[in-house]
Amino acid sequence: MTVDASSAFPTPRRRASARKRRRLALLAVIGLALAAATALILNAFNDSLVFFRTPSELAGKSEMMGARLRLGGLVKQGSIAHEGTTTRFVVTDMKADQPVTYTGLLPDLFREGQGVVTEGAVGPDGVFKADSVLAKHDETYMPKDVADRLKSQGLWKEGEGAGTAAPKPEAAK
Numbered sequence: 001m002t003v004d005a006s007s008a009f010p011t012p013r014r015r016a017s018a019r020k021r022r023r024l025a026l027l028a029v030i031g032l033a034l035a036a037a038t039a040l041i042l043n044a045f046n047d048s049l050v051f052f053r054t055p056s057e058l059a060g061k062s063e064m065m066g067a068r069l070r071l072g073g074l075v076k077q078g079s080i081a082h083e084g085t086t087t088r089f090v091v092t093d094m095k096a097d098q099p100v101t102y103t104g105l106l107p108d109l110f111r112e113g114q115g116v117v118t119e120g121a122v123g124p125d126g127v128f129k130a131d132s133v134l135a136k137h138d139e140t141y142m143p144k145d146v147a148d149r150l151k152s153q154g155l156w157k158e159g160e161g162a163g164t165a166a167p168k169p170e171a172a173k
Helices: 012-048 144-152
Strands: 051-053 068-075 081-083 086-092 097-103 115-122 128-136
Parallel strands (some): 051 068, 097 128
Antiparallel strands (some): 068 086, 068 115, 115 128
């Protein structure tokens, strides 16, 4: 019985081909692991996203019912009603109105005509059930120390910074 030496030992070409296949398999496994990790991260990120909407964007859109989102706009004049710890009010963007209920303590800046951002979901009755309320101050707000520095530098103009806590001259003494 004769043994052919060429079939008993792998040739350099066969060894290189086997190495390439192992590398390719390793790269495929690493690629699949990266794809799976990316999919899991994107899925977790998507679950934590909360979209910002205005009352106009919510008007008549039943597909947003039950979805967690942020509702922003102005508190409509004459719409605030307190019932124990529950407050009912209407958020408006001057095009559409959205009724809101919130149970809990409201921020100090919360009032009619003021900007507000609420977070929660629209219930089956069409009322936005908020679990957090953030009141926004207007853009003309300026901290007292900044207003004082501007006055001392002569850069303050009367009528600027309406709604600031800047003291009246000589009244603080």
